[in-house]
Amino acid sequence: xxxxxxxxxxxxxxxGRGELLARDAVPASLISMRDIWKxxxxxxxxxxxxxxxxxDVQKGEYVAIIGPSGSGKSTLMNLxxxxxxxxxxxxxxxxxxxxxxxxxxLARIRNQEVGFVFQTFNLLARAxxxxxxxxxLIYAGVSATERHEKAKQSLTAVDLADRxxxxxxxxxxxxxxxxxxxxxxxxxxxxxxxxxxxxxxxxHTSYEIMNLFEKLHAxxxxxxxxxxxxxxxxxxxxxISIRDGQIEKDERIR
Amino acid sequence: xxxxxxxxxQDRDAATRGQKLTSQRPAPSSRRVFASSRLRVSAxxxxxxxxxxxxxxxxxRTALTLIGIVVGVxxxxxxxxxxxxxxxxxxSTFSSQGSTVFTVTKRPLVITSRExxxxxxxxxxxxxxxxxxxxxxxxxCWRIGTxxxxxxxxxxxxxxxxxxxxxxxxxIMFDIEALNIDAGRLWTESEAAAGRDVCVIxxxxxxxxxxxxxxxxxxxxxxxxxxxxxxxxxxVQKQGKIFGFSRDNFVFVPFETFQKIxxxxxxxxxxVQVPAAENLEEAEDQVRAVMRxxxxxxxxxxxxxxALETQDVFLNIYxxxxxxxxxxxxxxxxxxxxxxxxxxxxxxxxSVTERTKEIGIRKAIGARQADILQQFLIxxxxxxxxxxxxxxxxxxxxxxxxxxxxxxxxxxxxTSAVLGVGVSSFVGIISGxxxxxxxxxxxxxxxxxxx
Numbered sequence: 198x199x200x201x202x203x204x205x206x207x208x209x210x211x212x213g214r215g216e217l218l219a220r221d222a223v224p225a226s227l228i229s230m231r232d233i234w235k236x237x238x239x240x241x242x243x244x245x246x247x248x249x250x251x252x253d254v255q256k257g258e259y260v261a262i263i264g265p266s267g268s269g270k271s272t273l274m275n276l277x278x279x280x281x282x283x284x285x286x287x288x289x290x291x292x293x294x295x296x297x298x299x300x301x302x303l304a305r306i307r308n309q310e311v312g313f314v315f316q317t318f319n320l321l322a323r324a325x326x327x328x329x330x331x332x333x334l335i336y337a338g339v340s341a342t343e344r345h346e347k348a349k350q351s352l353t354a355v356d357l358a359d360r361x362x363x364x365x366x367x368x369x370x371x372x373x374x375x376x377x378x379x380x381x382x383x384x385x386x387x388x389x390x391x392x393x394x395x396x397x398x399x400x401h402t403s404y405e406i407m408n409l410f411e412k413l414h415a416x417x418x419x420x421x422x423x424x425x426x427x428x429x430x431x432x433x434x435x436x437i438s439i440r441d442g443q444i445e446k447d448e449r450i451r
Numbered sequence: 452x453x454x455x456x457x458x459x460x461q462d463r464d465a466a467t468r469g470q471k472l473t474s475q476r477p478a479p480s481s482r483r484v485f486a487s488s489r490l491r492v493s494a495x496x497x498x499x500x501x502x503x504x505x506x507x508x509x510x511x512r513t514a515l516t517l518i519g520i521v522v523g524v525x526x527x528x529x530x531x532x533x534x535x536x537x538x539x540x541x542x543s544t545f546s547s548q549g550s551t552v553f554t555v556t557k558r559p560l561v562i563t564s565r566e567x568x569x570x571x572x573x574x575x576x577x578x579x580x581x582x583x584x585x586x587x588x589x590x591x592c593w594r595i596g597t598x599x600x601x602x603x604x605x606x607x608x609x610x611x612x613x614x615x616x617x618x619x620x621x622x623i624m625f626d627i628e629a630l631n632i633d634a635g636r637l638w639t640e641s642e643a644a645a646g647r648d649v650c651v652i653x654x655x656x657x658x659x660x661x662x663x664x665x666x667x668x669x670x671x672x673x674x675x676x677x678x679x680x681x682x683x684x685x686x687v688q689k690q691g692k693i694f695g696f697s698r699d700n701f702v703f704v705p706f707e708t709f710q711k712i713x714x715x716x717x718x719x720x721x722x723v724q725v726p727a728a729e730n731l732e733e734a735e736d737q738v739r740a741v742m743r744x745x746x747x748x749x750x751x752x753x754x755x756x757x758a759l760e761t762q763d764v765f766l767n768i769y770x771x772x773x774x775x776x777x778x779x780x781x782x783x784x785x786x787x788x789x790x791x792x793x794x795x796x797x798x799x800x801x802s803v804t805e806r807t808k809e810i811g812i813r814k815a816i817g818a819r820q821a822d823i824l825q826q827f828l829i830x831x832x833x834x835x836x837x838x839x840x841x842x843x844x845x846x847x848x849x850x851x852x853x854x855x856x857x858x859x860x861x862x863x864x865x866t867s868a869v870l871g872v873g874v875s876s877f878v879g880i881i882s883g884x885x886x887x888x889x890x891x892x893x894x895x896x897x898x899x900x901x902x
Contacts, residue, residue, distance in 0.1 A: 280815060280895045301819045308817020319812045319899065323504055335497045336817040344493075380816065 312381030520838025523787030528846025619709020635685030811898025831883025839875030
């Protein structure tokens with residue numbers, strides 16, 4: 198059912214012409230990575246952080262990407278989140294070829310297709326929860342009233358309706374992470390991309406956040422969690438293990 | 452149950468995907484333009500909000516930055532306002548006489564060199580006979596008055612005032628100089644002809660030797676001028692100050708009385724008034740001819756042997772003095788604005804470094820380079836414009852204090868206020884570009900890693 202199929206036929210029908218190059222073929226998957234390489238030049242030496250990574254994520258999946266530090270999982274996360282572009286290979290997100298986009302186009306994709314959740318929350322310290330959640334909408338050009346409405350809904354969805362006017366330093370770690378999740382979801386992204394989302398939280402709060410992820414998944418969100426913790430990865434439905442810049446294992450566990 | 456759930460989800464997916472693809476492909480450019488123009492408005496407001504929040508969060512730093520701008524703008528505004536006030540005073544003072552009056556004196560009003568002083572000192576005095584000749588021969592002249600002055604100590608009872616302008620004046624001088632009597636009367640022609648010891652005084656004299664008595668009270672009282680007793684017959688209406696100097700500290704006595712006391716050895720001034728400005732040149736020519744003739748000057752001798760001047764001489768000197776002040780002020784302003792700009796740039800660079808993480812967060816959630824650039828540029832412009840506005844207000848306050856002290860009207864110019872804020876905002880843009888550009892170019896991954 199989750200087989201990665203290239204939907205070039207479908208696209209041809211839409212565009213209405215048949216002479217498309219193979220690289221323009223749009224996969225049906227929400228995320229599709231094809232032979233992704235990321236190479237850093239350090240002095241005279243070339244370091245391959247990723248070599249030849251390929252995988253697909255379908256809409257509605259809950260995927261964990263796991264690997265030890267230095268495995269290339271952070272690099273992979275930056276690529277998935279469109280913070281960076283691959284040295285080689287092709288990457289489609291929601292039907293858009295990202296690999297060769299410029300900075301501004303990437304910013305647009307980050308704004309509309311990706312919702313980030315970070316280990317250290319990365320909220321603006323001086324802004325209220327509400328304003329933090331509104332931020333992606335500001336850069337999306339949403340009008341003030343609509344922005345307020347959406348941000349409130351998003352905060353209510355993570356049970357923080359009563360903390361809208363609080364600043365991050367007035368919130369607990371778990372609450373801060375929930376604000377970050379509300380911010381990630383507010384623009385209806387294609388994927389929720391979480392980087393060690395419980396890394397800075399205690400066990401109990403971690404458990405709460407993971408429950409929230411499960412709830413969001415059940416509501417139809419696509420979630421990718423990058424972690425090095427087995428028990429966090431175990432909550433996902435599919436685990437992709439990275440080692441030495443390559444996919445070691447890609448297994449469905451649920 | 453699960454089957455149907457999956458199916459509906461897939462249906463919905465297909466629907467949204469199809470929708471996204473079809474709605475996006477036909478006209479991507481128009482959609483982008485629309486989105487980005489909307490984006491600018493909301494991001495612009497966000498930029499202002501962030502700018503104010505950041506300026507408020509770093510009060511000390513903001514204050515220091517502001518000072519850099521305020522000083523320059525305030526200095527310019529103060530000087531410009533003061534000069535405009537002086538211009539107004541000068542214009543109104545001299546237009547009461549208009550350019551229909553010129554004077555004939557031994558020396559010019561302003562002597563610019565030692566050589567000129569020595570040369571003009573050798574000239575013959577201007578005498579009563581010269582005045583009579585002008586009266587007799589100048590057909591274009593309308594009013595011809597004579598005046599001669601020195602400085603004297605005046606006394607009343609035990610009160611005294613030193614260095615008071617004491618002028619002997621012919622009666623017609625009151626018409627030429629448009630002086631009005633506030634209380635009492637002017638001396639009569641017969642009093643003048645007889646050389647009587649009568650005088651009219653300026654209102655400062657009331658203050659200085661009559662303990663602030665009203666003009667009416669002093670009429671008929673005695674005033675000792677240079678040890679000689681005079682009867683006050685009138686008080687001249689208040690004339691106010693010019694350049695901080697009062698024009699009301701004087702004693703006027705009849706010309707004949709003055710010469711009776713001090714003799715006729717002092718060079719006098721002849722004041723000539725013509726009916727209208729267009730008669731001025733003709734009258735000047737006639738007077739020059741009469742005077743040169745009396746001094747035996749041939750046509751090829753360059754020096755007249757006397758000075759023939761209108762107020763234009765004074766206005767020219769005033770004009771060149773103030774234009775120099777303007778130039779110096781512009782120089783000072785330029786330097787201080789450059790310094791202010793460097794301060795703003797420095798502070799903005801610190802601000803960018805300090806907020807690297809924030810920039811990373813904003814970029815991660817979709818801020819484009821242009822958004823970040825705009826944010827920091829607006830912050831720089833905001834601080835510079837606020838500095839400019841405070842500078843304008845400070846400048847006006849300074850000018851106000853000086854105008855109170857020196858007694859000239861305060862002319863608040865909207866143009867200079869707008870210019871002050873405008874120029875400092877421009878400085879803000881110029882000095883904000885480089886820091887803002889650096890912020891915009893930050894790599895989001897690197898920036899997110901910053902502490």
